Amino acid sequence: MTTIHASRRATLAAIAAAAVCCMASPAAQAADSDTVTIMVxxxxxxxxLPAKLAESLGYFKDEGLKVELQSQPAGVDAENQLIAGAVQGVVGFYDHTIDLQAKGKEIEAIAVFCKVPGEVELVSAKAAAAGFKSMADAKGKTLGVTGLGSSTEFLTRYLVDKQGVASKDYSLLPVGAGNSFIAGMKQDRIQAGMTTEPTVSQMLKTGDAQVLVDMRSEEGTKAALGGLYPAASLYVRNEWAASHKEQAAKLARAFGKTMQYISSHSAEEIAEKMPKDYYGNDKELYVAALKASLPMYTKDGKMPEGGPETVLKVLSAYKPNVKSAHIDLAKTYSNAYLSAK
Structure with a gap:
């Protein structure tokens, strides 16, 4: 019996050990399998969209890459995962690279998807009817952002402060994106908020919201921010890119090809490559939203000239740590990986 019990204990120990291996962290699994994990x-x-499109088109596989895409509702959460080393890359806003450098962290964008934020400040129909007509009317209001510390917070604060409304005179509420954003506005927990497509088109179609500030186009962005504001991009830790030059170059090239695909295909053709759950029962609305968004994308994944300077100006306007820091913009992005062999 003793031998049987000993054998059983050994078997159980082996099973437990196997279970521990299976429960290894995603970062550990990624390291073991050479999978590049990207948080979106x-x-x-x-x-x-370029993240999922690159996967759908097979461009990661064409480069010999194994890429796992994960999703977080707010860019700031993805950023934290990157700094912690849990993921190798983030698809998020370029402005985080500048904000993080001011905090002593070196992050660089190695492929840029959008020349402009693609963000829209919406005001609820109810608040608009009550006189909320511009960001100057934000006093006493609650404004929705995806998350505190997110790019939507950066941009919202800049737009409100630019109108002379003190930060103590309005509130910010993290409401995420998509359905949670829509619910926040319908329930009047926020009177206005910043969001992107396809949520913008959904709310305009139902009449639940109106546009206050439109940063989906170059013209609208220049009017709001004073220049191009490169936004959606793939960013990685500088030290990771330096020690994984081949992987970084393959990722950049895959996204460069994706941006070329977007610039040479229609919204209908692009939508066909996306998962059906992205547009649900209203593919027509999704295509319309995508069509309205196409002008914001870069054609080659490269950083638009003058863009980093605009982002630095916006962040410096209300973030003391960025204003007082010596920001080296050359360390916040690189076009070199796009053409590296």
């Missing part, structure tokens, strides 16, 4: 700040947002 809301994978079904049209501004981040």
């Amino acid at each position: 700040g809301g994978i079904n947002k049209i501004i981040y």
Whole structure:
């Protein structure tokens, strides 16, 4: 009996050990399998569409890469995962690279998807009817952002402060994106908020919201921010890119090809490559939202000239740590990986 019990204990120990191996962290699994894990700040947002499209088109496989895409509702959460080393890359807003450098962290964008934020400040129909007509009317209001510390917070604060409304005179509420954003506005927990396509088109179609500030186009972005504001991009830790030059170059090239595909195909053709759950029962609305968004994308994944300077100006306007820091913009992005062999 003793021998049987000993054998059983050994078997159980082996099973437990196997279970521990299976429960290894995603980062450990990624390291073991050479999988590159990329966290996306809301994978079904049209501004981040290139991530899923690159996968659907097989461009990662063409480069010999194994890529796992994960999703977080707010870019700031994805950023935290990157700093912790749990993921190798993030599809999020370029402005995080500048904000993080001011905090002593070196992050660089190695492929840029959008020349402009693609963000829209919507005001609820109820609040608009009550006189909320511009960001100057934000006093006493609650404004929705995806998350505190997110790019939507950066941009919202800048737009409100630019109108002379003090930060103590309005509130910010993290409401995420998509359905949670829509619910927040319908329930009047927020009177206005910043979001992207396809949520913008959904709310305009139902009449639940109106546009206050439109940063889906170059013209609208220049009017709001004073220049191009490169936004959605793939960013990685500088030290990871330096020690994984081949993988970084393959990722950049895959996204460069994706941006070329977007610039040479129609919204209908692109939508056909996306998962059906991205547009649900209203593919027509999704295509319309995508069509309205196509001008915001870069054609080659490269950083638009003058863009980093605009982002630095916006962040410096209300973030003391960025204003006081010596920001080296050359360390916040690189076009070199796009052409590396």
